[in-house]
Amino acid sequence: MICSGIHAVTGESIAVEFDRVIHSARPTQASLDAPYLAPGFVDLQINGFAGVDFNDPNASLEDIGRALDAILATGVTRCLPTVITGSPDAMCASLRNLARVRHGAIAGFHIEGPHIGPDDGPRGAHPARWVRPPDLDEFARMQDAADGRIRLATVSPHWPESPRYIAALVNAGVTVAIGHTGANKTQIAAAVDAGATLSTHLGNAAPSPLPKFPNLLLDQLAEDRLTAGFIADGLHLDDAFLRVAVRAKGPARTVLVTDAAAPAGMAPGSYRLGELDVDLTADDRVVLAGTSKLAGSALRMDRAIANLMRIAQVPLNGAISAVTTNPARLIRLQGLTNGLAPGDCADLVVFRTLPMRIEAVYLNGERVV
Ligand SMILES: [Zn+2]
Known part of the structure; x- marks a missing residue:
């Protein structure tokens, strides 16, 4: 599974590849309407x-x-x-x-x-x-x-x-x-x-x-x-x-x-x-x-x-x-201590701001919201 967006802490455009754990979080092309990504x-x-x-x-x-x-x-x-x-x-x-x-x-x-x-x-x-x-x-x-x-x-x-x-x-x-x-x-x-x-x-x-x-x-x-x-x-x-x-x-x-x-x-x-x-x-x-x-x-x-x-x-x-x-x-x-780093649990929140709006949530790589 791959989720793309803006890392809410670093501000970088990233693509996170994961199953139960995060395999990679690589820089990617920024898209204008990209949501934010954060750890759970x-x-x-x-x-x-x-x-x-x-x-x-x-x-x-x-x-x-x-x-x-x-x-x-x-x-x-x-x-x-x-x-x-x-x-x-x-x-x-x-x-x-x-x-x-x-x-x-x-x-x-x-x-x-x-x-x-x-x-x-x-x-x-x-x-x-x-x-x-x-x-x-x-x-x-x-x-x-x-x-x-x-x-x-x-x-x-x-x-x-x-x-x-x-x-x-x-x-x-x-x-x-x-x-x-x-x-x-x-x-x-x-x-x-x-x-x-x-x-x-x-x-x-x-x-x-x-x-x-x-x-x-x-x-x-x-x-x-x-x-x-x-x-x-x-x-x-x-x-x-x-x-x-x-x-x-x-x-x-x-x-x-x-x-x-x-x-x-x-x-x-x-x-x-x-x-x-x-x-x-x-x-x-x-x-x-x-x-x-x-x-x-x-x-x-x-x-x-x-x-x-x-x-x-x-x-x-x-x-x-x-x-x-x-x-x-x-x-x-x-x-969960490293913040979307390879090897971390695949707990992810996909969201937008102003107003704050949760779009998707993954727990151990499984989409739960
Ligand atoms: Zn109290």
Whole structure:
């Protein structure tokens, strides 16, 4: 199979020859109406989609598969279904259910919690009664339930146990993110020294109001060993913050996540997120039922790319890196770290811009959209 177009990162006209893997990506004659080509998008944080809650241990394999098919249509070929803070039994049950799903788009799982900040603000919408300190035995039980496929864990560095917990996970090959936290400068530094490499949805789930200095957002922005994830839906972050934060992190340390929940891709109404009731409002906010508190998003990755370009004035190549090679490198996703290079998985997105429009998606060389 051959796909031709403009490489969305390098700007070159290329012809990509592939079956399951990419055999070659050669320069070719430019054509005026050529679409853009990019590697498949990678979403490190997605709680649900198309009415399906990945946290629901009783979600059927068919429904989860249907949600993942809907995610493919947004250009995301690999994602980490994300399980948020819940009881030990509920988190293991959700992971066990997800681990039974056979779908090429699942690259592993993200556990966002339960070892997060207990206070209002840092905790976000996660249920307070299930916040608890890091516990390696519990991690082993979750990893066992997930068939060893937890690849990312979000932890608050404020717990005394955090550095040891982070080091053990990193040593086991799991990427660790700092998030849902009110940690101080020393605690953040200790977490990074222990091996944390990502800030989970930076700018959200933080104490409010924040002191001018010291300030945990600035501490994470200033730390070059941390990549930052952003929810670029135009609702979670102030435009100026997103613009400045992306400049501070630079093109290689910026990652977009959707943090999408079950209402994404659906009509306004009532949905579930773990044990929480959430509402999708008419202006596309996902909030805890009856409140204005954000609880995930209704964002699609193709829109996130367009939003990052518009709000933060990031050029197309930077926005594409933020959803392809940057997240793939962060979790060492084999075959997706080089960006349309020979030997890479044949995950391809064919798209046009202004407006952003996905024309075709290939997963492992098979056309899926
Ligand atoms: Zn979160």
